[in-house]
Structure formats: C-alpha cells, structure tokens
Amino acid sequence: MLEVKNLHVKIADEDREILRGLDLVVKPGEVHAIMGPNGSGKSTLSYVLAGKPDYEVTDGEVTLDGADLLAMEADERAARGVFLAFQYPVEIPGVANMTFLKAALNAQRKARGEGEILTPDFMRLVRSEAGKLAINQDMLKRPVNVGFSGGEKKRNEILQMAVLQPKLCILDETDSGLDIDALKIVSEGVNALRSPDRAFVVITHYQRLLDHIRPDFVHVLSKGRIVRSGGPELALELEAKGYADYVGEAA
C-alpha cells in the first residue's frame, strides 16, 4: 500500500536534513510502529506523508497504491485515503465540529467522484461513532477542538478517522498527554478500525501505546533513518533498554 524509498527531507528554509534515506513498506492490514528518540524525525515523517508544505523532499519517492504521493496536495492525499492523527490537533474557532466533519467527508467524496452524503445518514454515522468514543453532543456542536482537553482532542482525531474511513492511518504520538482511561478509549477506537484493507503507522516514543494497539512490525528511527526493524518484542526491548544505543550509534 505505502512504499517509501530512500526518502530525504529537509525543512524548506533550512539546510539540515531531517530524514536521511528512509525506507518503509506497509501492506494492507498491517500495523507498523515507528519508535525513536526525540529529534529522530518521527513527526517529520508523519507530516511529509500527510503533505505539510513546510518540508522539502530532496530525494526519494513515496507511493500509495503505486501513485506518487509527493506530487499531491494534502487534500488530494486525504481523498486517496491518507489520514494523519495529529500530535497536537489545532483549535479552529468559528468552525463547528459537525460542519467541519461534513465538509471534510463531502470534499473527499466529491474528489472520488461520489455524491454528497445525505444529512440524516451523516448524522447517524457521526452519532454512532461519537458514542463509541464518549464524545457528547456538546463537543460536536462546539468549534473544532476549542476548549477541548488533551484527551478530548485525541478522541476527536479518532472520530474524524472513524467518519472518514481512511486507508492509511498515521498516528503521531497519539498517546502523548493521555491518561490511562483516555488511552484506552482512543486505542479501542483505533482497534475497531483495524481491517484487512486498512493499514496503520503508529508513531510513538513509548511502548505503552503498543500494549493497546498491537503492532505487527516495530521500526527504530534514528537520525532520519530506520536503523532496526523487528516484531513486537523489539518495542519491549526498547522499553527496557531505552534509546541510548541508537542515539550513540548514529552520533
């Protein structure tokens, strides 16, 4: 589904490379965890896949089902099934959560040549998914993320994921700022979306999220490259030993 080959990325106005030859292949149904020390390029990878404009790809390629992802604007990528659950979801004053969800869903449907969703169907869909994530009516009516707690913002990200039904879900440090109860709700939301034709890239610093969202593969990212790959046991090893080996190795 997703193929990343020799990806080199720098921040648009700076010379320093953040990703330095990253390779990654993700197949449908798989869950890949990407772990690594701070500053290793984890968030950059998520932003580059989602199409944030502040980065410049200097080499390499990224394809989604064979299509050149890097040539697309962020909205086109979303319409093709890329979804990034943000580490820090932004607040959008003046745009109601429901209005936003509907605009997003209909924009994606339109881009795929599908008709707009009927309002009653949309309402039913949102209510049912929101219920699973303990998101109440008030949160749906309020402006996007405005006045939401850290946990509410993360749940709102998962709600968007559930409504938009993407193919490739990228979770950027979704566990940060979550207490154990919120972590459970969010993980259950993610697990409910696991399916044979959907893949996840779960970016995290800590192993604890992976207790809830069980990965098929774990990769260690260090200094802009994947330096080791393995199964779930690799996450446990990292939890026990820390990242010292990888920080030292690359330095």
Add this chain to the structure above:
Amino acid sequence: MPESAVMTAEPRILRTQAEKDLLDLWRRKPERADSAAIATLRDAAIARFDKAGLPHRRVEEYKYTDLRALLKTVPPLAGRADVEAARAAAGPAAEGEVRLVFVDGHFEPALSGALPKGVTVESLANLLPHGHTLGDRLGLSATAMQDPLVGLNTAFMRDGVVIRVAARTKVAERIAIEHVATGAHAAFLRHAVAVEDLAEVTIVERYRGPADAASHVNEVVELTIGDGATVHWVKLQTEGLAAAHFSTLVVDLSEKAELDHFALGAGAAVARAQVFARFSGEHATLSTRAATLLEGRRHADATLVVDHAVPHGTSRELYRAVIDGEAKSVFQGKIVVRQHAQKTDGKMASNAVLLTDAAEAMNKPELEIFADDVVCGHGATAGELDERLKFYLMSRGIPAAEAETLLIMAFLGEAVDTIADEALRDQVTAEIEAWLERRAAAKAA
C-alpha cells in the same frame, strides 16, 4: 524654490477634478425652496468646502483615507426616474419588511410599503422648505458637524426620511431604507430617526447598484434613541466596484438605551463608514460590529468615535476586515471617556486578515480616558490566515480554496453571528458567501 515655500505662498490653487465637480454641482444645483435656516446651513457648509477642499492626508482624521487622491470624480445628480423604471430597479421587497425606497437619491413613496402602527415617516424633500421639524434634528454633535463629509452632505442633501417610532411601540416588521443606484449619479441623503422611550425597532439599510457604475453616495443618519429604547441596525453596502460610498451614523443614546449595530462593507472603490456615538444617558449600551471585504484596489475606511459623556455606559466594538489583492482597509476607532463618566466599560477590537502580500490594513485604535474608575481596552491585529489551520483542514480532504473560505467565514462569524434578526443574518452571510465564491472563481480562472 523649496517646495514648502510654494505651498505657503499658494495654499490651494489647484483643485482636483472631484473638487471641481462638487463646486460645479453647487453652481448648477436645482432651485430649492429651502427654509432660511437650512439655506444658512448649506451656505456655511459649502463655504467651508470651498476653503478646505476635500480632506487629505494632512487632515488628521483623513490621514489614511486621502480623498483628494482617492476620489477621482463626482458624477452629476440624477433627475427623478419614472416610477416604473424605479420599480424595476428596486425589485421586490423582502418578506416582513416595510421598505422606504430611494432611487438615485430620490425617495419613491409609491414603492414604499404601508407603515406599521406607531411609526411615522416624512420625506426630507418635503420638510426642507419649512425646516422647523427638521431643525431639531440637525443638531449634530460637534464631531459630526466638523466632519468634511458631513459638511458636503449638509451642502447637498436633497432627500431622505424622517422616521419617528412612538414611545412604547415594538415594531414587528423591519424597516428597510434602501438605496438603489441605476448609474453614475451622485446622491446626498439625510435621514433622521427618532426612536422614543421604551420603543424597539429593527432598521436595515441597503445600498446597491450596477456592478460597473461609478455611483456616488453620501448619506448621513441622525439616530436618537430614547430612554430604555432598543434599536437593531444592520447596514449592507454592496455597491459596484467603481462606486464611492460615504456614510455617517450619528447616534445619541439616552438612559438605558441600546443600539445593536452591524455594517457589511462589500462594495465600492472608495468607501468610508463613520459612526459617531454619544452616550448622553446613563446605563446605555452600544454594540457596533463590522465586516469589511476588500479585493482589487478597493479602499475602505471604518471610522468610529464613541463618546462616553456620562457614567455607567457600556460599549463593544468589533471590526473585522478581510483584504485581498492590493486593497486597503483602514480602521480608526476612538473611545473617549469624559472625566465624570465613571464605571464606563468599553472594549474595542479591530482585526484584519491579509490574503496577499500586497493587501494593506491600517489600524488606529485610540483611548482618551479622563475618568479614573473605568474598564476600557482595545486590541488590534493584522495577519495572514493561519497556515497551521489551513493544513489541518486540507489534511482532512478539504481543498485549499474551500479551507480558506471556511477560515474566512469563521473569522467574520464573530461579528456576523450576533445579528439578532435571523433573516438579516442570513442575508449578510449570503453576501459574504457570494464574495468568497467570486474570489474562488477568480482564483480558479
């Protein structure tokens, strides 16, 4: 010879074309049967104009809106259109509205609706020969009297309406003052609205015209709000992109009076909307909000002076501007709190979003506070749309143009959403959406 010497020696020999046009209008003005009092006012006003000319950048209040530079010409006055042509231009009235229609500066009573109980309307043109009824209401505040645009209005005012809402009358229908320009004509309108004690009314002003007509409107409204009376006022200015629009609202608030005012500015090449508000009774409340949309090389100025002359007044000002292309928005807001106006509560905010590098916003907030027990503040910002928010919306599949539209609507929403009358709120929203659609279409082309 140094330039300063030339200017000292020859203070104002060169008149601009617009100044010539205005003096020409004066010379060729139709014979009027003005009362002596009105004639004296007019003569004094034109004499001031003859001496000072159009206000320019060295006049403090017009520093950012130099009318000598911005106003190229002033078109002639229009004759009265025949009723059928006027009817066609005006179009049908909206539901729930009593309309007072003006076409090219002339009041058209035949197109106007039946008045609700407790409301009386007189045509200014009929009152000018007498002056006694109007005389009371021409007692403009000193700030307004000194204003050059108000001066021109006094010199040239030809028509308007004098509306009176009797005490304790709650008017269910909206009263609409509607001006339609049919072409390049000048219109000088003077309205006086007296809302008596404990009355309540919603008034909407609409100014429109053909997309390409260089029409010129200078209107002045004198609004007096009696004790405990409430006025909702919405203005929609959507004239063509070659038009000039100058408006001044002079409002006097009595005890416990309330004015809830909103203005949309979405048309005209050059526009200036002035609000001069005076608190003359205690515990009165003023809320004034504006949404200004600018593109191309348009220039729009919102000037506000709020005079808290008595204690316990509350004022809220929220001015929002969205500026595209090479357009320029000016906001000048001044809150004056006089020495004995204790417990005044004033908050003023002016925020501009610049959609291009060439767009310009001038913010000039001022507080002049002479009392020591007040809560007053202002905030002024100008910046681009937040790229982080735009990316967030795009990352969910919303295309760039639509993301910008959502963010602009959200930005203006704070000023628009509090319009009490739902139909007017929808109408303002529809005008903003139409502007955004034109913008999106122009960008796509």
